[in-house]
Amino acid sequence: MCNVPFDKIYVDATYKERAYESAFWYVYGLLNLTDSSQFNFAFDGPQDATADSVKDGIEQLQQKLIFDINPPENDTVLRFYDACEKYVVSVDDNDTAMYQVTDFENTTTFQSSLQLLSDSFCAEGGLCSMNETILSNIYTACSHAQMMFNDYAPCEYIPQEVLETFEYCSDLKVYYKSYRGYNISYTSSCYLTRVITQDIQKAVKHDIIKRKKADEKECEQFEETAVNHDVTVKTGENEEIGDGSDQVFSHIVRAAHAETVLPVLGIMDAVYTEPLTADTYSIYRNFHSSRLAPMAANIIFTVYYSPERSQSRKPENSYFDNYFVTILLNERLLYLDGLNDPLRPNSPVPYKKFTQFLDTCSIEEFEKMCEETEEL
Template sequence: MEFRNDLMRFYEICSSYAYSEVNDYRRDQSMVEVTTFYSGPEALAVTKRVNSRLNISENENSFTTEEVRIMWVLCGFEKALLGPGYDSPWCHLLTTEDSQVLEYAQDLKAYWKKGYGYTINYEQSCPLLTDIFTNFQEIISNSSAPAVSLYFGHTETLLPFYSLLGLFLDEKPLTASNFLQHKEKRKFRSSIISPFAANIGFTLYECEEGAQASHPDWPQDLQSHMLQIMVNEQIMPLPFTDKVAVSISDFEYHYYQYVHYCNFNKLCNNHQPMTTRLMKNCSWENYC
């Protein structure tokens, strides 16, 4: 069995991204929006409201914003593990408005560390797209090629890959100053697009002549091989079309630079191919 860390754990072996001395500036800058938001009026108001509900005055013994964030995380995990009907005491401390603020802070972190915040965040996932496209080519040219390829990773794999494909891209970037603009409607919502057991699937169809009649929501110029993408078992049109399927040639055209010119070691400034992880000492502050 071949292990390809550049496919599923690229974030650990990409020098331009992983936690090394050359990366300190980007790491600090990517947390600016998060730390700014946590010290801003919306987050501080949440902390004040939680302390007020517990009849705790604002002093050295009152809960901090970080401690309130942990309460929200505990609320979420208890609901996820024990079911939505579980009466979590942590959830009683937070209103819907509080949760919206804390969720946005989480999305800010994901956006700037794993998503669209920096191009290296998502471009480092290009080996995965290259491998998927290569599998399609093998299936098309060789009927005995494996019909299914399975990959298993984490949200650190999925969010960069979504961004490489251009999925869930908001018109304006998520920042500490535009919470109200993104509060109700934003595409990049990590709890929705990358929950537990999140997944993305690519299905390659071999189409016969006249097949378009049974697929009216597919392109009129139906080609011999069509591709459909699903995110969390829901059909997901790619950003360059409103159709639920695209030809393999259109897919290749729109992602040409990634499927044909993905040089992982050059992109990551790896002076030699990396096989061991670079990220160490993970915590909330340095964010792994």
Template sequence: MRFFDHCAKFVVLVEENDTAMGQVNAFKEGPEMKKVLEKVASTLCLPVEELNADLVQVAFLTCSYELAIKNVTSPWCSLFSEDDAKVLEYLNDLKQYWKRGYGYDINSRSSCNLFQDIFQQLDKAVEESKSSKPISSPLIVQVGHAETLQPLIALLGYFKDDEPLLANNFAQQAHRKFRSGRIMPYAANLAFVLYHCDHVNASQEEYQVQVLLNEQLLPFLHSNKTTSTYADLKDYYKDLLENCHFKEECELPQSMSLLSMSCEGTKWKGC
């Protein structure tokens, strides 16, 4: 389920590209993070020069892990105020946005295979039902990671803000939709549920779908309702169904392939 590891365009343009996380690195050096660093350094009686954003983020994550897993307040939590937590949350959201979310098109389009597989399985169930055959796979479970789901959620178009997440718009993004901790918590899960409805007014209403993220119904983007006919859902994603294919999306242009080969052993900055 780590499709992105096999997507050459993602690996070259994002994973191994030092400049791809430019917004993340800029925020680490920005005024909001500097304020957090100064406060933590003062609390620990350390020179601020001995701390950096990565170290402070480790302390914050340790606090959050112990609270979430053990339900105890870690001593590390005493270092941070609610405002500090918002800054560090934004730092993590920036990373997820630019590496797994809407930051680059290839992030989401690397999940084309998973997207296509979901609809192929739904198509198969519909065809078997129409033929009065037993549904061969009434339940399909695929297990991956948050890094598996986040690109797919972005491909589906959920939690997309009007403005991109940037290093310099922390305050403007206070009410953002893209919050990776809420979208991808522990044991995050996405479910497509297909229904066969007997008593309907039109044949296209016979098969209907619901989508649940973390056991909560998601409203469909084309209707803002939590139930959609399968036909309407396929129509909404028609372009992706017809044009989103892993091989074509992830293949590097020949010129870029040659350039990346010539840069082997160096830090690739060519995106």
């Protein structure tokens, strides 16, 4: 069993069954609960579990660690896209906001692909009654089967150029609803990115204080640097995050929709791309939503203490220089322009550079944007 104390794990999940169940399975693996005698459940994995047994397991975990399941109302951290009524009305529920998608669906390229797909499923010389919705569902079944089961059978009769055209149509929707098509589509994740930044800052500050207590020889020097480099979170006014001792966890798990990940990637401008439009279709574009959020998605922020990696050798330098952060997207290292060193793209990022990079959006500006009545 892992030696992670229960009181050092915090789980925050939306009130959605698949969200808090995925959080449960993550913690299940983290703690290797199959070998734990502290629980009344033991199964090898999701394939051996029933809905009732998972529910029972979650209830038992809630007694051991902080496992919050948030109601949908006012969940600005994980359901931030619902916190701005203007976004819901102007983008999410507004077909006209997807005019680039509509324009692309009316192009010769897309209509030719529809006809080609229809011909692939219609008997030669016969009439085909498949409409655009049915054909789109065929593409969806193909993409889902590939992603979830590595099964290419549903795609057998779909020409490659049709797959590419339908993928671009899907990317257009994602780009405008959840990425950087509209400012309001991604800045809503300021709530979540602020919390992520705070969590990391608290963890680092707590670790520095702990190391200070364990290192009496450098206590006086540390006191000076800790005061001079106090960590703050910018929320319009500088607010201290505390003394680093309260509500600090070694593992924080947040589970929501895959669509929650995309605006966070938008904040970080994870994929630099020229604006996607109906007229800029290209199979060589940088933005492919299926690579960012393939059915499900996750971002992992890991903080390292590595004094040997620090470029600061002078004793007066901040202890914060000894901390580094890596970002993984779907368990793979994520390279970000303006953050990672292009000469060492796989190296962890200095902590202070990371917090400055992520703490770039203003919640006040976003909330003001939500109150404005002008068109997008």
